[in-house]
Amino acid sequence: MIELKQLTKIFHGKDGDLRAVDGVSLHIREGEIFGIVGYSGAGKSTLVRCINFLETPDAGSLRVKGFGTVEIRNGAPVCLPEDGGEAVRLGEKQLKALRRDIGMIFQLFNLLDRSTVFDNVAFPLRHTGLSREQIRARVLELLDLVDLRDKVNAYPSELSGGQ
Ligand SMILES: Nc1ncnc2c1ncn2[C@@H]1O[C@H](COP(=O)(O)OP(=O)(O)OP(=O)(O)O)[C@@H](O)[C@H]1O
Ligand SMILES: [Mg+2]
Known part of the structure; x- marks a missing residue:
């Protein structure tokens, strides 16, 4: 189960800010196969990268069953555990632990050519x-x-x- 509420991701570039994901809310049921369709550059990969913790959102919240809820507090992402425990600031160490348990097939395969x-x-x-x-x-x-x-x-x- 994945639930997004007003999820927003902004890239800060030389030419100003780019709102790659702009207030996306959706609910994906457990076991559901869910497609995200849109023009090139619409923000699909960025949205997926927020769901698997490769990017941290700038606003909104994200709940992934088994992982807890990520939301932005005072501008910093925190993770609220599912058992109702204390919020944990999402630093690199916490992100690494979350990423280890979630898989992704990348748009570019990133395979090692010289390995079987x-x-x-x-x-x-x-x-x-x-x-x-x-x-x-x-x-x-x-x-x-x-x-x-x-x-x-x-x-x-x-x-x-x-x-
Ligand atoms: N790391 C980044 N820094 C700055 N801008 C970025 C970054 N990653 C993506 N963008 C910009 O954010 C927008 C969304 O990119 P994203 O890769 O999510 O698009 P997409 O919907 O997956 O497109 P495609 O169908 O071409 O794969 C694009 O305008 C892109 O240029
Ligand atoms: Mg993409």
Whole structure:
């Protein structure tokens, strides 16, 4: 479940401020597949980057089930835990912890050209404390999920765009 209320993100550039996300409110139910459609530059990626904590909004609030509610207090983002506990200021350390548990497929794939499909999927798992065997099991499970088990030893240049 994701709920946004009046979410706003402003980029401060040399040519002035750019309101990339302007007061967006929406509610996405658990398990719902939700598309965001709009012209190039409309702010879709910025909106998604706010939802997965890669960007912090400038105003409004954002609630992601399992993560809590992020809102802006005195100009700084804080996270209110779901259990009703005390608000935590969202510094780099807190953001890193939130980001670890939320996945994103980027518009540009950011694959390592010289690594196999296996090593590309294994890469972010390397410093998580999992053993080699646990990483191997997880990578194969994920490749099964997207039906790419047979490409485990292929390189990115040997895959189709969709793959
Ligand atoms: N880091 C940034 N700094 C300054 N401006 C940015 C930044 N990222 C995006 N923008 C601007 O914010 C606006 C929204 O960009 P965004 O990437 O969210 O668009 P989009 O809807 O995903 O577009 P596309 O369909 O082309 O991917 C654009 O005008 C873009 O130039
Ligand atoms: Mg985009």
